[in-house]
Amino acid sequence: MALLEEYDGFLIDIDGVVLLGEDPLPGAVDALAKLADSGKPYAFVTNNPRLSGEEHAELLRRRDIEAADGQVLTSARTLISLVLEGPGEGSPAVVVGTDSFLRQVDEAGIEPVPLDEWRRAESVMVSGHEEFSYPELRAAAMAAREGALLGATGRDPTMPMPDGPWPGTGAILAAIETASGVEATVTGKPEPAIFEAGLDLLGRPDRVAMVGDRPDSDIAGAKAMGIAGILVTEGSDPAGADHLIRDLAGLVA
Numbered sequence: 516m517a518l519l520e521e522y523d524g525f526l527i528d529i530d531g532v533v534l535l536g537e538d539p540l541p542g543a544v545d546a547l548a549k550l551a552d553s554g555k556p557y558a559f560v561t562n563n564p565r566l567s568g569e570e571h572a573e574l575l576r577r578r579d580i581e582a583a584d585g586q587v588l589t590s591a592r593t594l595i596s597l598v599l600e601g602p603g604e605g606s607p608a609v610v611v612g613t614d615s616f617l618r619q620v621d622e623a624g625i626e627p628v629p630l631d632e633w634r635r636a637e638s639v640m641v642s643g644h645e646e647f648s649y650p651e652l653r654a655a656a657m658a659a660r661e662g663a664l665l666g667a668t669g670r671d672p673t674m675p676m677p678d679g680p681w682p683g684t685g686a687i688l689a690a691i692e693t694a695s696g697v698e699a700t701v702t703g704k705p706e707p708a709i710f711e712a713g714l715d716l717l718g719r720p721d722r723v724a725m726v727g728d729r730p731d732s733d734i735a736g737a738k739a740m741g742i743a744g745i746l747v748t749e750g751s752d753p754a755g756a757d758h759l760i761r762d763l764a765g766l767v768a
């Protein structure tokens with residue numbers, strides 16, 4: 516029986532499962548078309564905070580993968596929820612991340628402060644980006660040390676790219692935690708926040724599987740939530756997963 520038949524709903528990681536960089540991985544387009552045809556609920560859950568959920572959905576559609584705007588959950592979204600529940604709407608924050616991440620924070624009613632005004636910040640919001648700088652590190656670490664809530668979109672040390680693993684949010688967060696002496700609250704996988712949001716989106720069917728390529732975030736997080744883990748890997752080490760597949764074609768084969 517194909518794995519597609521075994522479960523009632525799917526949470527699907529994007530980087531290293533559906534896309535490598537911006538291009539679809541082998542088998543992904545066809546497998547996701549079959550999943551869409553099956554009528555089973557599915558959502559994409561990603562620790563990649565560079566793009567918003569809507570921007571991710573648009574990228575997937577450009578690659579011939581069906582994805583509605585509301586069907587992509589990012590750990591940026593769950594980090595914004597954490598800050599709205601804590602310091603609250605209108606609160607000032609040191610924000611480390613891409614322009615898209617800053618825009619999402621701003622649109623959610625949180626005020627990104629200029630880095631030299633870090634003393635005003637009630638939270639520090641960290642997500643990986645390629646322009647990470649010493650002034651960002653300094654503002655983030657000093658605000659966290661002074662008691663601002665330190666939150667991050669993930670701890671993944673790397674992210675898969677066509678030329679090999681690039682440093683991820685976890686690498687940048689490690690620098691901020693080291694300099695501040697504060698341990699961050701993380702809202703991405705493997706932490707429950709993003710899985711809870713994903714299950715809500717699916718309508719909480721009985722048997723749900725998480726499909727991901729990282730044992731430490733995708734699979735460990737799924738198992739902690741009591742849902743199945745399907746690991747996408749070239750190797751043979753199950754690493755705690757219920758099933759191993761080489762690519763998304765393995766979901767429908």
Ligand SMILES: [Mg+2]
Nearest residue numbers: 528530531728
């Ligand atoms: Mg991944």
